[in-house]
Amino acid sequence: MAYKNQQEFIEAIEKAGELVRVKAYVDPKLEMAEITDRMSKEPGGGKAILFENTGYDFPVLMNAYGSEKRMCLALGVNELDDVARDIENLFKLLSAPKEGIIEKLKLLPKLGEFASWMPKVKKGRGACQEVVYTEKPLPSGGEWGGPPDITKLPVITCWPQDGGPFITLPIINTKDPNNHIRNVGMYRMQVFGPQLTAMHWHKHKVSAKHFNEYKKLDKKMPVAVALGGDPVYAYSATAPLPENVDEYMLAGFLRKKKVELVKCITQPEIEVPADADFVIEGYVDPNDEMLWEGPFGDHTGYYSLPDWYPKFHITAITHKKNPVYPATIVGIPPQEDAWLGKATERIFLAPIKMTLVPEIEDMEMPVEGVFHNLVITKIRKDYAGQGQKVMNAMWGAGQMMFNKILVLVSQTADGSALKLGDYKACAREIFKNLNPATDVSFSQGPMDVLDHSCSKMGFGGKMCIDGTLKFEEETADDYLPLMGETGVDFAGLLTGRFREITGVNDALPKEQIPCLVVSVKKDRKGHIKELHREVAALPGMELIKMILYVEHTVNASDLALALWRFCNNLDPVRDHLLAPTAKDGYQCMGLDGTIKTKAFDNFQRDWPNIIVADDATIKVVDEKWGSLGIGPFISSPSLKYKNQMYGQAAVAATE
Template sequence: MAYRDFREFLDALEKAGELKRIAEPVSPSLEITEIANRVMKSDGPALLFENVVGPPHRLGTPNPRSAVLGEPPLEASLEQSQRFGFPVAINTMGSRKRMSMALGVADFEEHAERIAALLPPPIPRSPADALQLAVRVFKELKSAIPKTVSRGPCQEIVLKGDEVDLTQLPILTCWPEDGGPFLTLPLVFTYDPNTGKRNVGMYRMQLYDRNTCGMHWQMHKTGMRHMEELASPSPLAPPGERGPGGEGHQPSKARGVEIPPPGTLHVAVALGGDPAYTFSAISPLPPGLDEMAFAGFLRRKNAELVQCKTIDMKVPADAEIVLEGYVDPSERRLEGPFGDHTGYYSLAGMFPVFHCTCVTMREKAIYPATIVGQPPMEDGWMGKAVERIFMPMIRLTVPEIVDIHLPIEACFHNVAFVSIKKKYPGHAYKVMNAVWGLGGLAFTKFVFVFDEDVDVQDTAAVLFRLGANCDPGRDALHSRGPVDQLDHASLAEGFGGKIGFDCTHKWPGENGFSRDFPKLIEMSSKVKEKIDQLWPKLGL
């Protein structure tokens, strides 16, 4: 199902007993994090903080090695406190059930089945088959085309110029040594300046002051590429066909909206809306595939987009809050530290700056947020949904893969358990290298490959076969390549070592193996069938 907006999703969670309202006054500086962290670690519900009160935001970035600004007081007098006029929703996708509800299904595996049915399309045997295939594909994809609407709830309130004050938002300071408050669940909209194609990503944003934020675009992120393309346009881009903010492209003027400084990248930041938008923003989609189109596919209803007020960008009409603005490719500012999904603080660094030109929002807007830190956290279930939903696309590229498990405890990108249909000696090594060449899986540091009869979702089964079938001196493949830029253990930032382990049964002569590989202990099927019939009588 498709949700009309974020608040309808919250209503659905509450009706299902999956949301807890918090009426006690709680500060967005550290206190919400501590409460949410305890709830996440205990598989607790989504939380809606209705009385967000605390000291004014601490702005600025401390020394990367020390919290120069110090922790804010846990208690503040009424004179020192600020009442934020926005409820804060958090942990809304922090369980399998809530993640599935966010995607409008009983279980998010249903979307994997939908994708598998489309990949690859079968070759029709007759005109009737071709028509039937076309109808089926049309039914699945008709909702993928975003729809433009003339107005939306996200623009019930419009603030421009001196009215813009981002410090009024209940932006969370998550951990004691964070550089300041951070938007943690923003949908960041940019356009490719050469092709005009839209991209929606999710990047943390540190609040600097009333109208500027840090934009944490790492070197491999699409937003960073769009900014760099604007600064150094591709020679292959036809004149006059560059995207918003680029030379020769000025649809903003034609639409009567204000234009940010020339040579800057138009950027919009949406908070809230149907949670399918949020999931699409973190999804590893093929290059050029519009996240809003994928969101429409997931929700089986076209995403409705509305034109921004001051930039040439369209955003979800049902968003709670929208920040409009731009990024200047020549500008950098110190951003961080930040308590990250690795469980450690990522260090401060120089990153682009987002300038907010306009804030639009709904009446009585709700502020969505999340926190990251030592797993398990809410983002673990978002990652698990990505793993399951995109399995058909992985199998399309590497068909011998049966299943993949990316443990939440290892932050997903650090460890991969892979089961395969082994067809020849050394097959596991082929799969290791394939995994290191697959999109976001390229950042995986440890790859363990097992036979197809191993349930890689079962840690006990994985550890048993690892210990039984793998010789570290013979079955390890060492490599080097890209790793998560936040990986503090790597050789260099964004580059480090990798290792794969062949945990499959070895074939005669495989990789120098000269012994007979023993059989796995199993009971005969006849005895098992007999005991199955006897079992109810045993009282066990």
């Protein structure tokens, strides 16, 4: 379904009981983020929040995509898999044999639908240009509000160590200067002054490639940033589409109606959605010096480190009458972005199945893996080595190239149904089929620039855990899985023997999942690898196939927390060790998910801190909670992580 504008979407989620309005004053600096963080971590993602008293002329909408129900409302579907089914049916129709005239004629209505999805540039001004801020009044059209000044918008500051206020839901429009193909992306923008922000596009992104082409031509690059409008615009800007596929075509497909665009006023080479709430026009000059941008509390749950990024010079700001400023925060999961990721997981499953890896049956990206870090994939397995075939195909597919840990599972031996959302059942099946010595593959390749665990920025290790049902050709002759009740007190065995082990989660072996999570206080070089060899050699440890090591400040018994920290802090190639057990032919895989330092790990990069709110902000929000009118008191999620932040600072102090 197509929404006329963002206001209509707000009305829809409010009617569905998914929105709360806050009439009390809330400061965009830190307070809005703290309130939203509390709300977004409520069961099911809490409610969307409309802050009506911001100290600026405009209200702020946050957590709008932060639940499955709101994500479905944004995309106009009953459930997220509906979109995948539409895409799959479309692929099947287009790829089916068409031998006769009747079969060909059946395509005509669908071709008409294609045309209805394509974006259209209309003449004249759009609603997004009802109020115009430029250096000088325009000859005609639009109410002139004076020179553009981004500081007059309620741009939020999310976290205490952020470099400043950031625009967090920008729909960034650029074009290739050679073929004029449009790209729509989403990259954060730090505000540096009334007419200056940074443009945080990573080197892998299409807009960065456009910028490189402008560099070659020695031309200023026109850019336009839209905010608000139909909610599918923001989703489409985050979608992992192939290069040269127009994101507004995807938006048209999702809303079942073409996107109407209008030309920008000061950057007429670029078009933007006519129904956007705000548009920020400007340019990036390849001859400019770069800006030192960041840090920023990012979706990994850690601060992304500062670095050099291009300057974005603002030449105009336009907006509709009575606009709403949309914003989001990212941080320790779960957050609103988890639901955007869930939509991508479901929507893009069909294209991956139909065009790249037809044996894929399902895919799951747990929130603890913050998108790229951990992906579980179920395949239909028909022959030996098919897991490796899928692994290579997936690591070569678009943004899946950033995946760190890929876990594969297939049909069960008895043919019983296996749902990826049932993590315990999946883990039992995976570990039942897993020989740590032969079924874990390692590789290296491009990684997310935000992955702080890589020894080199943007390049690091990958791991595939092949838990599929094995054929005879894939099975070592002398290997028989040891299953069933272990009868071993692993927690007592390890904590009683090793002073550096501060906690052991041995709940998984009791569920027939032969994996331990162990908290360790490192105090020397090579500590984890040395420890793992000693642990693996203990009697009874042949029953354990894998041990995940985490920092001593991490509660190993909190599995979700431990997995989040583990996935973020692991480079699989650098941080794995396969050690022999006391039983011949059986080995145990150790994976080091602790903090890496120069002193203990020869790690040369800065290690970021996890994201928590400061005490002053927590106190202010606690005191004003009763005046917000958004329900019972919710304590700050940051309180759970305070000791872990200080633990990291203590480690850094030892260097």
